[in-house]
Amino acid sequence: DAGVIQSPRHEVTEMGQEVTLRCKPISGHDYLFWYRQTMMRGLELLIYFNNNVPIDDSGMPEDRFSAKMPNASFSTLKIQPSEPRDSAVYFCASSPVAGGAWANVLTFGAGSRLTVL
Amino acid sequence: AQSVSQHNHHVILSEAASLELGCNYSYGGTVNLFWYVQYPGQHLQLLLKYFSGDPLVKGIKGFEAEFIKSKFSFNLRKPSVQWSDTAEYFCAVKENYGNNRLAFGKGNQVVVIP
Numbered sequence: 492d493a494g495v496i497q498s499p500r501h502e503v504t505e506m507g508q509e510v511t512l513r514c515k516p517i518s519g520h521d522y523l524f525w526y527r528q529t530m531m532r533g534l535e536l537l538i539y540f541n542n543n544v545p546i547d548d549s550g551m552p553e554d555r556f557s558a559k560m561p562n563a564s565f566s567t568l569k570i571q572p573s574e575p576r577d578s579a580v581y582f583c584a585s586s587p588v589a590g591g592a593w594a595n596v597l598t599f600g601a602g603s604r605l606t607v608l
Numbered sequence: 609a610q611s612v613s614q615h616n617h618h619v620i621l622s623e624a625a626s627l628e629l630g631c632n633y634s635y636g637g638t639v640n641l642f643w644y645v646q647y648p649g650q651h652l653q654l655l656l657k658y659f660s661g662d663p664l665v666k667g668i669k670g671f672e673a674e675f676i677k678s679k680f681s682f683n684l685r686k687p688s689v690q691w692s693d694t695a696e697y698f699c700a701v702k703e704n705y706g707n708n709r710l711a712f713g714k715g716n717q718v719v720v721i722p
Contacts, residue, residue, distance in 0.1 A: 534714075599651040
């Protein structure tokens with residue numbers, strides 16, 4: 492398996508532009524997570540899905556952020572409009588089938604480094 | 609809400625020195641505990657985990673961690689570090705019963721000087 496695949500790896504954009512980050516989880520994993528990493532706040536959970544359904548989006552900072560998972564092999568995190576304070580590394584992670592302790596072991600993607608000017 | 613504390617955010621030490629990173633969490637129930645490592649420019653990788661059983665857990669690359677329930681702690685140790693251990697180390701905790709949120713600490717940036 493190629494692991495969790497994220498794109499783009501790097502994105503530089505201007506304030507006000509729309510940003511879309513993409514994630515392909517490991518095949519067969521039921522859970523998908525979006526995290527944001529900054530120096531100031533560390534790793535923050537933004538949202539997670541179970542079987543393509545958003546379960547907990549309490550970490551999404553504001554309405555400018557939205558996430559979708561149209562099928563088991565693809566998810567997007569969208570920021571519209573983007574602001575400089577959104578600059579961070581955004582990680583996607585997935586974990587195996589629901590139930591059991593192994594469901595808690597996350598496999599992370601390489602991350603998408605976003606810079607908003 | 610679950611919280612995870614990691615102290616001494618920046619640690620600098622020489623090769624062959626011993627390393628111990630502290631991790632404390634706030635939840636009083638049954639938990640699953642993890643240490644993840646992030647090497648420079650790379651994504652987070654699982655270093656070791658504790659679900660149940662022996663509270664002393666062995667992980668990859670000579671790392672181990674000890675779960676002390678009475679202290680709500682899960683400290684990471686390595687007796688003799690190498691330059692290649694330079695990385696950021698994150699402790700993570702999940703309540704055993706409840707939603708699937710994994711709470712991360714803010715990380716320890718470890719620099720090993722050759």
